[in-house]
Amino acid sequence: MSAAHTATTAVAQEVDHRALRFLTAGSVDDGKSTLIGRLLFDSRAILADQLDTLEKRAAGQPIDLSLLTDGLEAEREQGITIDVAYRYFATKQRKFIIADAPGHEQYTRNMVTAAAGSDAAVVLVDITKLDTHAKPVALLPQTRRHALLAHLLRVPSIVFAVNKLDAIADPQPAFEAVREALQGFAEQAGIAVAGIIPVSALRGDNVTTPLAADWYQGPSLLQLLESLPTTQERKTGNLLLPVQYVAREGEGTGNQPRTLWGRIAHGQVKAGDQVQLFPSGQVATVAEVRRAGEVVDVCVAGESAGIVLDRQIDVSRGDWIATPQSVKDSNRFAATLAWLDTEPAVVGRKYWVRHGNRWVQARIASIESRLDIHTLQATDTHELAVNDIGRVVIETQQPLPVEPYQDNRVGGSLIIVDPASNRTSGALLVQAAA
Numbered sequence: 534m535s536a537a538h539t540a541t542t543a544v545a546q547e548v549d550h551r552a553l554r555f556l557t558a559g560s561v562d563d564g565k566s567t568l569i570g571r572l573l574f575d576s577r578a579i580l581a582d583q584l585d586t587l588e589k590r591a592a593g594q595p596i597d598l599s600l601l602t603d604g605l606e607a608e609r610e611q612g613i614t615i616d617v618a619y620r621y622f623a624t625k626q627r628k629f630i631i632a633d634a635p636g637h638e639q640y641t642r643n644m645v646t647a648a649a650g651s652d653a654a655v656v657l658v659d660i661t662k663l664d665t666h667a668k669p670v671a672l673l674p675q676t677r678r679h680a681l682l683a684h685l686l687r688v689p690s691i692v693f694a695v696n697k698l699d700a701i702a703d704p705q706p707a708f709e710a711v712r713e714a715l716q717g718f719a720e721q722a723g724i725a726v727a728g729i730i731p732v733s734a735l736r737g738d739n740v741t742t743p744l745a746a747d748w749y750q751g752p753s754l755l756q757l758l759e760s761l762p763t764t765q766e767r768k769t770g771n772l773l774l775p776v777q778y779v780a781r782e783g784e785g786t787g788n789q790p791r792t793l794w795g796r797i798a799h800g801q802v803k804a805g806d807q808v809q810l811f812p813s814g815q816v817a818t819v820a821e822v823r824r825a826g827e828v829v830d831v832c833v834a835g836e837s838a839g840i841v842l843d844r845q846i847d848v849s850r851g852d853w854i855a856t857p858q859s860v861k862d863s864n865r866f867a868a869t870l871a872w873l874d875t876e877p878a879v880v881g882r883k884y885w886v887r888h889g890n891r892w893v894q895a896r897i898a899s900i901e902s903r904l905d906i907h908t909l910q911a912t913d914t915h916e917l918a919v920n921d922i923g924r925v926v927i928e929t930q931q932p933l934p935v936e937p938y939q940d941n942r943v944g945g946s947l948i949i950v951d952p953a954s955n956r957t958s959g960a961l962l963v964q965a966a967a
Contacts, residue, residue, distance in 0.1 A: 553627060555761075556634045556683075557656075557657060558634045558680075564659065564697060568754075569631050571735075572622060572629075575755075576622045576623070632651065634679075652688070652763045654679075654683035655693075655754070656691065656692070657693075663711060668710075669710075677718060680693075680718070680722070689764055690727040695708055695711050695730065696733065697734075698732065698733045708749075727757065732744075766835060766942070768799075768833040769833075772799070772801065772802050773797070773943070774796070775852075775853055776795045776848060776853065790820075791842075793852075795890075796836070797832060798834065798889075798943035799834045799941050800833075800834060801831055803822055804822055805819060808840070808854050811855065817843055820843040821841035822838060824838060824839070840854060850891075851892065853891075862934045862935075865966065867926050868938075868961040872922070873958060877917060878925075880897050884949045884951060885951075885952050888935065893931045900916060900925050901925065904924075906922070938962040938964070948960055
């Protein structure tokens, strides 16, 4: 299927007007910050004083749009993106929240953070870095890694933007060769691609306005982004809610009603529902449901809900509320581990893991394989180095109500923290109870 057909099909779907959260990713100097700057500039989302500063710095030369996102002093000095920079803009069709993720391997953890809450990922491919005469074209490791991470993190829509067409003498055959390589990689990795778009972020070609070329009839990047759906967890069926905090109403004795607040991961809750608390396993009935301080009939996935139970139960931050018998807590489960620490992941070492709002001690019981990002095959290994992706078995000191990540992002994801350095060492995506 051609990129133009794929993208056009997406545009033809019913338009989702909710704000789209998307990240830009790819290798170093692929033009991610410039692309975001172009989107902001063309959508007139730049303040007058920002534009004036850029024009003065340019001193009569074309404006460097990448400076709109490279906000840290270290980023400007080194010419690379280090932290995730969030920017906002809107068109007549919808609003957007953009995350400019670092391309350097050293900052892959920041890219993972941005991807975890995104509706879409735009992976930039610098066509000038590739040998477009090779058959097939060899993609850069970071292009493959970022696309795989976005796929593993369940980012619903993955778009490849083939950038810097203005630097190619004959862009049509070069783009078609890269598109073929991207399609082959995506098919091998099981990635459903929302579109493969030719662009020039520097010149503005096919970013917000369609490309003026006979060989490409597809949408611009902005047109495609306007059509993409937002992530929606299921709003019906079984409830799952991580307790964020517990509020006691009024003053006086401990017999006052308590409200258990949290953002619903999936399902819905209403007065009269039976719920089960974890880790205690106790069952109670919902007496009242609140949203924004007001009593409501029902709350659904994606909303912050306050639950009042029919009786006093010891509940605190980090506990979970679920429909009875819908979730089983386990202290041993298989997971995909994206390792982000310079210290390798080794079997037997103890870490802290966070599931929802709950912290427990855990250890890596076994490392079963590592994913080779070049061949996409699982290889035997005894440890995972920085930026490696592997399959592991985790054992926790206390049981957790985990779910497969493919079923739910919240119930199926954990972070690993090194207890000595307090560094975020890895991201766990639950596959199944072991």
